Ligand code: SF4
């Protein structure tokens with residue numbers, strides 16, 4: 346059984362949300378574990394432009410300052426998204442300059458967080474190292490290179506919904522957030538790419554060649570894709586659609602395998618440098634059914650819950666999920682009109698491949714993380730409080 350530390354959302358002037366974050370980080374042993382001069386990554390998500398539910402930069406700054414006070418050298422990381430270029434619900438986070446510009450729009454700058462902000466997987470999302478695992482779906486995980494050089498990693502995660510995993514918590518932040526573009530793409534879609542020469546506009550266009558991060562598109566009379574080299578990043582499809590040729594297509598995976606894949610990616614990430622180097626915080630505030638990568642701050646499912654902290658990515662996600670499911674539903678939200686005690690069951694469910702039953706994706710995620718031994722679903726919740734100072 347793993348310990349999960351928790352401070353609720355009832356902020357007061359002597360114990361506000363930043364005090365609570367510090368309290369959780371202290372009690373879970375993170376601050377005391379930092380040694381002088383250690384490089385400490387704070388992995389978070391800067392949010393999609395238009396989404397207003399993502400983590401406020403103040404939480405990241407607080408973590409950064411505590412790490413520095415403890416003797417560490419903090420830096421803040423995110424990884425590149427999918428798609429290419431601006432536009433669309435998920436666009437504008439594909440390359441380092443794109444995403445860093447969006448981070449700035451959302452208030453994430455070196456000045457606001459008081460530390461360097463880096464893309465953990467480089468300019469294109471292809472700065473990675475491979476880790477072999479014995480997963481059911483994934484055998485090799487492309488882990489963001491910045492992980493390799495980190496002495497400790499604080500996963501500062503927004504607990505909320507996720508279309509492919511039910512819950513978007515610490516496991517998702519590892520399995521999608523710290524893998525390169527290849528790992529993200531393999532998880533999202535099939536990767537069987539196809540180019541229709543009839544539709545290709547030929548050398549005068551050549552737009553797809555410029556955006557292929559692995560240089561696997563060549564041009565003669567028509568574009569040609571070296572399929573074995575393709576990492577399924579989707580860049581070429583976006584630019585081809587933009588010139589209205591729609592010559593390139595890719596097959597999507599059946600929904601249920603995606604959640605298994607990102608759980609297995611998470612295993613590769615934590616085992617790449619040793620799971621003892623990872624620490625987890627879930628901020629269970631502004632909880633909608635949608636991930637922060639979507640351009641809408643959707644109505645909140647439940648009231649704010651509080652801050653969780655743990656050394657165990659599965660225990661902290663299970664604790665967050667249980668608390669969200671126990672809270673009364675917001676009638677204005679995606680699940681409000683249903684009498685549903687499992688919030689992400691209504692928002693995100695799929696057919697179980699074995700039983701054929703409709704089951705919450707979050708439950709599939711937790712069960713598979715348990716099977717892959719990411720941590721424990723059993724947890725002891727340690728409630729943290731702080732007495733008001735006596736002014737008499
Ligand atoms: S972007 Fe599309 S139309 Fe243009 S060269 Fe590439 S495949 Fe052909």
Ligand code: SF4
Nearest residue numbers: 557575576578579581
């Ligand atoms: S060919 Fe493959 S790797 Fe290259 S841009 Fe297209 S999807 Fe990405």
